Amino acid sequence: MIIGESGSGKTVLIRCMVGLNDIDAGEVLFDDRNFYDLSFHSKKEIRKEIGMLFQGGALFDSKTVEENVVFPLSMFTDLSEDEKRERANFCLQRVNLTNANRLFPSELSGGMKKRVAIARAIAVQPKYLFCDEPNSGLDPKTSIVIDNLIQEITEEYNITTIVITHDMNSVIEIGDKILFIYNGTKGWEGSKQEILKTDNKEVQDFVYATKFMKELKTKF
Amino acid sequence: MKRTFSKPEKFSIYRNRVFEEINILGIGSLGIVAIISVFIGAVITIQSAFNFINPLVPIYAVGCAVRDSMILEFSPAIISLILAGKIGSSVASEIGTMRITEQIDALEIMGVNSASYLIQPKIIACVVFSPIIVIFSMFLGILGGYVFGLLTGVVTNYEYIIGITYNFRPYNVVYALIKSGVFAFIIASVPAYHGYYTSGGSLEVGRSSTKGVVYSSVLILAFDLILTQLLLA
Numbered sequence: 001m002i003i004g005e006s007g008s009g010k011t012v013l014i015r016c017m018v019g020l021n022d023i024d025a026g027e028v029l030f031d032d033r034n035f036y037d038l039s040f041h042s043k044k045e046i047r048k049e050i051g052m053l054f055q056g057g058a059l060f061d062s063k064t065v066e067e068n069v070v071f072p073l074s075m076f077t078d079l080s081e082d083e084k085r086e087r088a089n090f091c092l093q094r095v096n097l098t099n100a101n102r103l104f105p106s107e108l109s110g111g112m113k114k115r116v117a118i119a120r121a122i123a124v125q126p127k128y129l130f131c132d133e134p135n136s137g138l139d140p141k142t143s144i145v146i147d148n149l150i151q152e153i154t155e156e157y158n159i160t161t162i163v164i165t166h167d168m169n170s171v172i173e174i175g176d177k178i179l180f181i182y183n184g185t186k187g188w189e190g191s192k193q194e195i196l197k198t199d200n201k202e203v204q205d206f207v208y209a210t211k212f213m214k215e216l217k218t219k220f
Numbered sequence: 221m222k223r224t225f226s227k228p229e230k231f232s233i234y235r236n237r238v239f240e241e242i243n244i245l246g247i248g249s250l251g252i253v254a255i256i257s258v259f260i261g262a263v264i265t266i267q268s269a270f271n272f273i274n275p276l277v278p279i280y281a282v283g284c285a286v287r288d289s290m291i292l293e294f295s296p297a298i299i300s301l302i303l304a305g306k307i308g309s310s311v312a313s314e315i316g317t318m319r320i321t322e323q324i325d326a327l328e329i330m331g332v333n334s335a336s337y338l339i340q341p342k343i344i345a346c347v348v349f350s351p352i353i354v355i356f357s358m359f360l361g362i363l364g365g366y367v368f369g370l371l372t373g374v375v376t377n378y379e380y381i382i383g384i385t386y387n388f389r390p391y392n393v394v395y396a397l398i399k400s401g402v403f404a405f406i407i408a409s410v411p412a413y414h415g416y417y418t419s420g421g422s423l424e425v426g427r428s429s430t431k432g433v434v435y436s437s438v439l440i441l442a443f444d445l446i447l448t449q450l451l452l453a
Contacts, residue, residue, distance in 0.1 A: 019328075020328060044331040054322045058321060058323050074230070075229055
């Protein structure tokens with residue numbers, strides 16, 4: 001999980017990881033394959049192993065929910081139309097979204113869009129799942145549903161998931177390894193148990209920014 | 221440009237995309253092209269009839285004027301300018317919106333060549349369908365001139381038919397089709413470029429759309445001059 005204040009560089013970092021932004025220095029390794037050293041064709045092959053959940057969902061406006069999920073299958077598999085539809089329905093059911101196949105993204109709520117985006121991301125069974133602020137714009141209850149869904153899918157498909165967030169509820173809920181970004185550099189790294197006890201001032205300021213968290217800190 | 225014309229990931233999907241774009245960009249433009257062509261043909265007929273006051277100029281020259289105006293300039297160039305506004309703004313805003321809502325990034329993440337997937341079918345659709353639009357416009361313009369010429373009584377049936385067949389040069393149609401193919405490429409590619417490289421928010425999408433239309437219109441005019449010099453001079 002990558003956390004940090006707004007403008008600290010979290011989204012830039014994840015975009016560099018998936019190859020949407022170029023890097024000035026360093027390496028991005030996918031199973032020891034340095035993404036930025038690879039040819040255009042090899043990069044495309046790695047990208048087929050990547051699923052990404054964008055902040056706004058990034059669903060294709062002109063396609064229905066089912067067509068959105070079917071799209072990567074049509075592009076990269078030789079499945080028949082029935083098999084693709086079956087797989088799409090399976091993925092949509094997996095994210096608890098039924099009876100929405102024929103709806104367009106403009107007809108969906110924020111939470112539903114995120115679920116369709118997850119279904120689309122897992123349709124081709126990726127090895128890596130990147131989530132850019134999956135809870136932004138969602139109410140706390142829906143946020144937990146999305147968080148749990150991401151965690152369940154990560155465990156079920158045995159994939160590596162990297163989540164960017166500034167939502168501490170998510171960090172406590174599904175955080176495993178946590179990286180704190182401060183002013184574009186690594187500020188701190190640890191587990192969710194450690195983050196509550198760390199002496200790092202920037203991390204403390206971030207974690208205990210709200211009145212509620214400050215009160216919790218004084219109680220425990 | 222290289223990425224736009226690189227080999228498609230899956231030919232069948234691209235073929236379907238081309239048909240979709242022909243339907244949206246080509247067939248969707250026939251209505252406006254029909255209305256404008258009929259009225260322009262009618263106006264050229266009436267204006268020509270009232271300006272040919274020299275008794276040495278035969279009245280069938282009205283038919284010649286309508287035919288040559290429609291074939292040489294109006295149908296390929298002016299219709300392209302109008303389509304640059306209609307299609308250009310649609311292409312730039314569609315792709316620009318996809319860019320700012322991260323839909324293009326989503327395509328890239330999936331391993332899809334977004335430039336090729338989004339732009340190539342639009343360019344192919346425009347270039348393939350442009351001869352149909354131009355011939356459709358020529359036909360309706362000349363027909364509009366005929367109908368309104370008869371209705372207003374400025375020209376007779378016989379004179380108009382003589383006029384549109386007199387000294388007809390088929391090469392002029394070839395010249396018009398060549399021009400329209402080049403213009404169609406400009407109409408699809410220039411706004412697509414501006415849409416694809418949009419950054420920011422909805423305001424920038426509007427700016428990209430405006431830039432796409434303005435630049436493609438200017439390029440159409442410039443290439444109209446160049447191609448006329450090359451093909452007719």
